Amino acid sequence: MATSESPGLPKETLLRDLRADSDPVLITARVVAAERRDVTRRSDGGRRPVLSGLLSDGTATVRFTWWDPPAAGVERGSVLRAANVVVRDFRGRAEVSFTWKTRVEPASELELPSIAPESMPRRTVSEIAQGSEGFRLDARVVRVRPKVVSVGEERREIHEGILADGTASIAFTAWSDLGLAEGESVRLSGIYARTFRSRPQLILDQRTHVERIPGEGLPVFPADGLPPRTALGELEALGGSDWARVEGVVVDLRPPSGVVYRCPSCRRAVSQGLCRVHGAVEGVADLRARLVLDDGTGSVTVNADRAIAERLWGRTLPEALDALRERPDPERLTEELFTTVFGKRLRAVGRATVDSFGTTLYPDTLSELAPTPPDAASAQRRAP
Ligand SMILES: [Zn+2]
Structure with missing residues (x-):
């Protein structure tokens, strides 16, 4: 094994300690992502293979680029030892490349640095x-x-x-x-x-x-397995959540809601018989409801899928399609969905994201709550 004192030998280095322009280094790390492609050479137009991805040793993850890699045997999960890697700085982060000077060999799990x-x-x-x-x-x-x-x-x-x-x-x-x-x-x-x-x-x-660990100080979730309730204004300020519980009143229904048609290949919504990716397709009918909930502090669009929308509406997709065959007026049908859900008080639990369109929640579960008594409702509105 190389030691730092041996002159000319690459120095064993943790990924978090990599610096551009350092002396020759030796790293041992796992490939956590890898993608192989061919790059066209400017000189003669020939193709040169390159493997790039991410390496991790438990202290940091760095991008790597490997010119002329072996044809096989390096994939996600492989552990490698590489001596004489080239370290570059890219926007303040270290990156490594394996060139003709680099000696790369397979290593075992046990050779990865052990960090207490x-x-x-x-x-x-x-x-x-x-x-x-x-x-x-x-x-x-x-x-x-x-x-x-x-x-x-x-x-x-x-x-x-x-x-x-x-x-x-x-x-x-x-x-x-x-x-x-x-x-x-x-x-x-x-x-x-x-x-x-x-x-x-x-x-x-x-x-x-x-x-x-005993977990003192960590929150204990109630037996119903739900996260604590987050006010909608706070959810937006947090930038979303992987597991949020919100409660509010349905104040609007956003398009597209009701019966929608999806591409059979990619499930994207089909508009006028066209999928953005697959062109002209025979759309497959689906049901959805994009409900706007308001709790007095903010609002969220709850993106309810078919199962949840059917339960909330009390109409199944086949029933909705029957109604459309009888009277081909999709707007009237969506209006009926809106009338059914408007004013309902709902609790939604799921993943929430925030973007320029606002906060969207993808519910794992959606349940209907008893309507708020008038006193509590006005108290809620007065709350900041
Ligand atoms: Zn498609």
């Missing part, structure tokens, strides 16, 4: 941002569910869920079964954050260290 969880700084959920790595987190497992996904040709079982502490909640994906159970408190290290649908998400994998 206690030596990692602690972060709260609200402090986690895109690219966060090399920290530990104390949180409660709010929800965890297995899901089967396709990775290349392989079918893999992953676990998805929500973690929360007193500051916020965050979605996670665990690429190996860490035995997480709903309700337990854990101290996690060897985790990192990536952006998914414009919100940070935690990735847990084989390197993640899980310690069960």
